[in-house]
Structures are given as C-alpha cells and as structure tokens.
Amino acid sequence: MIPSPPPRHRLPHAPAPVSWRDESGTPDRPPGPGFWAVTRHADALRVLRDPATYSSLPGPGELPLLRRLLSHQDPPQHTRLRDHAARSLTPERVQRFTESARERARTLLTRALETARATDGVLDLATAVCDPYTSLNLADLLGIPHADRRRLPGWTGPHALTDTTGYARHLIVHRRRYPDDDLTTVLAHNAQLTSDELEMLVPLLLTTGLAPMRDAAAGGLAVLAEHPEAYRELREGTAELKRAVEELLRLHPPLLTVRRTAAADTDLSGHRIRRGDKVVVSLAAANHDDQVFTTPDRLDLARTPNPHLSFGAGPHLCLGADFARLQLRVLYEEVLRALPELRLAGPVLLSGSGVTDGVASLPVRAG
Ligand code: HEM
Numbered sequence: 001m002i003p004s005p006p007p008r009h010r011l012p013h014a015p016a017p018v019s020w021r022d023e024s025g026t027p028d029r030p031p032g033p034g035f036w037a038v039t040r041h042a043d044a045l046r047v048l049r050d051p052a053t054y055s056s057l058p059g060p061g062e063l064p065l066l067r068r069l070l071s072h073q074d075p076p077q078h079t080r081l082r083d084h085a086a087r088s089l090t091p092e093r094v095q096r097f098t099e100s101a102r103e104r105a106r107t108l109l110t111r112a113l114e115t116a117r118a119t120d121g122v123l124d125l126a127t128a129v130c131d132p133y134t135s136l137n138l139a140d141l142l143g144i145p146h147a148d149r150r151r152l153p154g155w156t157g158p159h160a161l162t163d164t165t166g167y168a169r170h171l172i173v174h175r176r177r178y179p180d181d182d183l184t185t186v187l188a189h190n191a192q193l194t195s196d197e198l199e200m201l202v203p204l205l206l207t208t209g210l211a212p213m214r215d216a217a218a219g220g221l222a223v224l225a226e227h228p229e230a231y232r233e234l235r236e237g238t239a240e241l242k243r244a245v246e247e248l249l250r251l252h253p254p255l256l257t258v259r260r261t262a263a264a265d266t267d268l269s270g271h272r273i274r275r276g277d278k279v280v281v282s283l284a285a286a287n288h289d290d291q292v293f294t295t296p297d298r299l300d301l302a303r304t305p306n307p308h309l310s311f312g313a314g315p316h317l318c319l320g321a322d323f324a325r326l327q328l329r330v331l332y333e334e335v336l337r338a339l340p341e342l343r344l345a346g347p348v349l350l351s352g353s354g355v356t357d358g359v360a361s362l363p364v365r366a367g
Contacts, residue, residue, distance in 0.1 A: 018036060020036060021037050033278065036268070039282050039289075040286065041292040044283070047260055047281050048312060052075075053266050054260035059259070059260075059261030059278055069204055070204055081197060084197075085205075089183060093183070098330060105331050105334035105335075106338075108128065109334055109338045112125075122346070123363070125218065126221075126359050130331070130359075134213040135152040142182055142202065142206060143182025151167070155207060156211045161203055164207055167203075171184055172187075172202060187202065205319075214358065216249060216254045217328060219254060223248055223251055223252055225342045225344050228343075230301055240301070246308060247303050248328075253309075254356060254357055255356060256352075261279065262277045262279055283309045283312070284357070293306075339364070339367070345365045347363075349361035
C-alpha cells in the first residue's frame with residue numbers, strides 16, 4: 001500500500017450522495033438551471049444503466065444538433081449504431097496495434113531522452129511523449145494519412161466536432177478509394193450505415209478518442225511520478241502493470257463527470273427528480289466511494305476488484321476502452337524500461353475544466 005496521493009486527486013467535499021447544485025454563472029459561462037449531482041457508486045450505476053429514465057439526448061442548454069451523435073442517443077436508436085461501431089473495433093483489431101504502439105513509445109522516449117541529455121536533462125513526458133503517442137495511435141486506428149496528421153493536436157476543445165466533420169467526409173471518400181487496415185475503411189464499406197451515420201461516427205471517434213486518452217496517459221504518469229515507491233514496485237515486477245493501469249485510471253479519471261437528463265419523474269436515493277432535470281454523475285466521486293473502495297484516497301496498485309467508473313457504465317460504456325487500456329499498458333511498460341526513476345524536475349501543470357482533468361506539462365529528469 002502506498003501513502004495517500006496529494007490533494008489534487010481528492011474530491012471536493014460532496015454535501016450528500018445526491019444533492020441539488022445551483023449553477024451561478026462564471027465569467028466564461030452563463031448561469032444554468034442547476035443540476036442533481038450524483039456521487040455514490042451505486043447511484044451512478046443506477047443512472048448510467050437506466051437510459052429510459054436518464055436520457056443521453058441533448059437536454060436544455062445543450063446544442064440540439066448533438067442529437068445526431070451516438071453518444072447523445074438513447075436505445076433503440078443508439079443500440080444499432082453502437083453495435084456497428086463496436087463490431088468494427090474488435091479485440092483482434094485492437095491487439096494488432098500492440099507492436100506499432102510499442103515502437104512509437106520507444107521512438108518518442110528515445111528522442112525525448114536524447115534531446116534532454118543534450119540540453120538541460122529534463123524531458124516533458126506530457127508534451128514530448130503522451131501527446132504524440134496517443135494522437136498518432138488514434139491516427140493509425142482511423143487510417144488518417146501521414147500528410148494530415150499534423151492537424152490532429154488542434155482537434156480538441158469545444159469546436160473539435162465541427163472542425164473534424166468536414167475532414168471526416170474527405171477521409172471517408174479517401175478510404176473508399178484506397179482501403180486499408182483501419183476503422184474508417186471498415187465503417188466506410190459497411191453498406192448498412194447511411195452516409196449521415198458514417199459522417200457522424202468518424203468525427204465522434206476522432207474527438208472522443210483524443211483528449212481523454214492523452215489526459216489518462218499523462219495523468220497516470222503524473223500519479224506515478226508522485227509515488228516513487230509504486231514506480232519501483234512496477235519496475236521490479238512486484239506489482240502487476242495490468243492492475244496498476246486500472247488503479248491509475250481510478251485515481252485520475254480524465255472525464256470527471258457525465259451528464260444525463262431525467263426523461264420521467266423518478267426517485268434517486270430518496271430525492272424526487274423531475275422530468276427535464278439535469279443529472280450529473282461524478283465518475284471521480286464514484287471512484288472514491290468508500291462503500292466500494294477501501295482507503296479510496298490511496299494508490300493501491302494491487303487493488304482487486306477495481307470496479308472504477310472511469311470508462312462510464314451501461315449502454316454508453318466507452319467504446320474505445322480496450323484500445324485505451326492497450327495504449328496505457330504499452331506506454332507505461334516502455335517508460336518503465338527507459339527511466340530507472342520517474343523524478344519530477346518541476347511542477348506538474350494541470351489542464352482541464354470542471355468536466356475534464358488533464359496534465360499539460362510533466363517535466364521529469366532524464367536520468
Ligand atoms: C483512457 C481513455 C478514455 C477514457 C477515460 C474514456 C472515457 C469515456 C467515458 C466515461 C465514456 C462514457 C460517456 C457517457 O456515458 O456519457 C466514453 C464514451 C465513448 N468513448 Fe471513451 N474514453 C477513453 C478513450 C477513448 C478512445 C481511445 C476512443 C476511440 C477510439 C473512445 C471512444 C468513445 C466513444 C465513441 C464513446 C461513446 C460511446 C457511446 O455513447 O455508446 N474513448 N468514453
């Protein structure tokens with residue numbers, strides 16, 4: 001068992017497992033109607049597994065055009081599209097990325113280490129390794145030609161979906177003409193998908209697969225950099241990396257919350273929720289629920305079972321979870337091989353909003 005993580009991984013005190021929060025405006029955000037905050041693991045599962053009561057359709061204050069997206073649909077419409085997407089992203093397809101991901105991690109680490117040794121001895125694992133590693137892996141998965149890859153870093157943030165929609169159309173035409181071993185080729189040759197559906201799925205994968213993946217990779221390494229003993233255990237093989245990946249995801253969920261809208265009047269742990277109310281599930285809080293996780297604030301690399309909710313739950317469970325786990329495992333293996341110690345060389349700079357949690361800079365010593 002490793003000592004408690006620093007306070008940034010702890011949650012702000014939640015007044016009650018289910019509580020009403022007002023949304024007073026901020027300089028960047030107009031005031032909202034308020035929402036129910038759900039912080040217990042059991043309540044989170046109840047909400048996420050019941051799409052008939054807690055809908056993913058765009059609620060008041062959300063853009064109606066989001067309704068086109070798989071992530072903002074409810075069964076049965078959601079089920080059909082999700083099945084098509086999931087059947088294209090088979091475990092075999094994901095496994096095929098192992099070697100290319102490993103090669104990429106090695107190359108990026110070697111290059112970053114060489115540059116660091118030739119200069120101030122410091123490398124930024126977030127910008128020099130995690131960013132290019134995760135975005136180029138996604139580019140491989142989706143079959144994005146090399147000439148277009150420099151555009152990837154720009155495809156995050158609030159306008160990402162609009163920015164990628166035009167590009168996705170071009171990519172679909174390209175992969176129909178020049179098929180390859182990638183997801184866009186498989187989807188573009190699926191006669192059961194309409195062009196509208198296809199032009200929604202490809203940009204959705206592009207945007208949902210980018211930021212959380214990068215934030216998880218750098219976030220997990222930041223937690224390890226703050227826990228040298230845990231890093232040592234992984235290097236010596238006394239802790240198992242597969243379990244460690246889950247525990248790092250539990251402590252550092254890149255998506256802190258997910259949103260639903262009540263589709264009917266209902267009751268949640270004694271609270272009357274009205275149709276149309278916004279319901280926000282805190283994945284980060286559920287991951288710290290002491291009724292499910294013993295000593296939830298502690299990094300416990302051997303924690304098992306570890307039913308964290310960082311990939312969500314229910315019908316919208318992350319479609320890229322297997323691909324994400326593979327990328328994290330391979331990256332951490334290569335970092336462990338390349339760096340005998342993970343020693344911070346400066347402050348970890350955080351990025352993100354109230355909804356996402358990322359690491360903008362993770363400076364460590366080259367050796
Ligand atoms: C560690 C990295 C990742 C994390 C923590 C993560 C987390 C999540 C979460 C929490 C959801 C559920 C949202 C909800 O319930 O409203 C989700 C959905 C989704 N994720 Fe991920 N994700 C990650 C990586 C990826 C990757 C790499 C891809 C693509 C290759 C991807 C594609 C998707 C898609 C398409 C959905 C929507 C699924 C649906 O609505 O049925 N994710 N993700």
